[in-house]
Amino acid sequence: MNCPSRNDDVEGHPDWNQSPPNFAADTTTRQDLNGIANSRSHRHHERGGTAAFRDDVFVPERDALRSKAEAEPRAQAIGSRLASNSSAPPARGTKLGGLGGSVEQVVQVLRKYAKFIGPGFMVSVAYIDPGNYSTDVSAGAAYKFKLLFVVLMSNIFAIFLQSLCIKLGTVTGLNLAEHCKKNCPKWLNIILYIFAEAAIIATDIAEVIGSAISLNLLFKIPLVAGCAITLVDVLVILFFYRPTGSLRSIRLFEYFVMALVLGVVVCFCIQLSYIQNTTAGEVFRGYLPSSSIVEAQGLYMSCGILGATVMPHSLYLGSGIVQSRVRDFDLKLGNTDPTALEESDSLGLSKYRPSLAAIKYCLSYSIAELAISLFSFALFVNSAILIVAGASLSDNADAQSADLFGIHELLSRTLSPAAGTLFALALLFSGTSAGIIATIAGQMVSEGQINWTIAPWMRRLATRTISITPSIIIAAAVGKTGLSAALNASQVVLSVILPFVSAPLIWFTCRNRYMTVAVAEGQSIGLRNHWVTATLAVLIWAVIVVMNVALLVLEGLGTGG
Secondary structure (H helix, E strand, C coil), X not given: CCCCCCCCCCCCCCCCCCCCCCCCCCCCCHHHCCCCCCHHHHHHHHHHCCCCCCCCCCCCCHHHHCCHHHHHHHHHHHHHHHHHHHCCCCHHHHHHHHHHHHHHHHHHHHHHHHCCCCHHHHHHHCCCCHHHHHHHHHHHHHHCCCCHHHHHHHHHHHHHHHHHHHHHHHHHCCCHHXXXXXXXXXXXXXXXXXXXXXXXXXXXXXXXXXXXXXXXHHHCCCHHHHHHHHHHHHHHHHCCCCCCCCHHHHHHHHHHHHHHHHHHHHHHHHHHHCCCCCCHHHHHHHHCCCHHHHCHHHHHHHHHHHHHHCCHHHHHHHHHHCHHHHHHHHHHCCCCCHHHHCCEXXXXXXXXXXXXXXXXXXXXXXXXXXXXXXXXXHHHHHHHHHHHHHHHHCCCCCCCCCCHHHHHHHHHHHCCHHHHHHHHXXXXXXXXXXXXXXXXXXXXXXXXXXXXXXXXXXXXXHHHHHHHHHHHHHHHHCCHHHHHHHHHHHHHHHHHHHHHHHHHHHHHHCCCCCCEEEEECCEEEECCCCHHHHHHHHHXXXXXXXXXXXXXXXXXXXXXX
């Protein structure tokens, strides 16, 4: 509803409009009239000095109660405000300002994201180990690009389960192994520990065999000597890793692992450039479901890809490797005492629990970094292995049953000698980096589940010795054939163990009993999985169980042989 702009003193001021037309620039409402109405005339009138400034149009008696010293600053403030309003930039300038603010926000997000780069690369190493080479090459040689859908599905499963791992470690401050010790009955904890150690040893055997084969292909080093060399290089590298050390030292170690991963990526980028007579559409159609997946041989290979991709030990690694950034945040903001990080409870577990602020700061970025790393590198490498094999070996009858030695020879003969060399070099990078990661996961398991307080280097020596011993015996007794059979057997063991390791992860993250954060004295909030997330987790677990049971059945029937 419009009102006269000025109705208390119109004599001598005929230019004061008492009945402004619709949409006039000076039209106001009652709530805007206090010192603002008819602003242009007020400013002109004040500059001319013809009358005193009146800032209250409805109660003129109040002017008498205000001193001139009070009225003048108010008039200047109002005039400044109105002058700034009248000189406001046009709409286009406002849009540019908003765009600048958006760019600044994007830069801030990217800078914060850069602080979290590292753990996702280390986890992705578990998904590009030598076991993946064997299964992906066989799948590509037999079905060309039709099983790329299984590679994509396996990586989606991996990202989902690893996100639960990050959530568990970030919210509770404990990794999966420590949760098993704290919240499971003693007998169940021992069983889970045996499964976890078996998975780590099986994984480490695959890394030792892959590294030994690559050293033999590249430098003609005997297989037995190659297995022994893998013990030395891992010990030297892991000597510099301190999981409880400063964040700077941890990040330097992460950068080294990232360099190995990037080395694998570069090798396969070059290998892809050697492919001929293959269209992009033909490759991308492979990411769609195909009837080949449900065939006997296709199902066997699909189960092998899943078992080689979603590695059990990576779940322990993912829940523990993200904790350094949460602790660093709480220390910098003073949310926790440095001495509290050293305190342990009766079970030998750390008493430190992340603050809600640290969880909010770290959780989303950690999950985003993990998803981007797995999709950008793990998915790319696994797809590249299958694509190279499918494009160059699918028409070769000997390729389907070939081991890593045979694949290297076929690539060198069908593509170029450089392609075979790059394949062996990528295998070496994968075996070295995956061996490091498996050893770190083994340390988390032993310290978390049974509180094995042994020196870290001794723990690493024990893990690698257990893995190297059977590899050396097989290499000396049987040679190339025996190593290839041992590599395939290790993937079957991992497939059997995966459901047992992933079940506690889903259980812990779906219960507020474990996923609770203290926000004040006597107050806490629950951060368990949403029912949609919980449902997806159970469905993914069921698919993994069914596919692994199918793998065992087909293995027993000799379908994969």
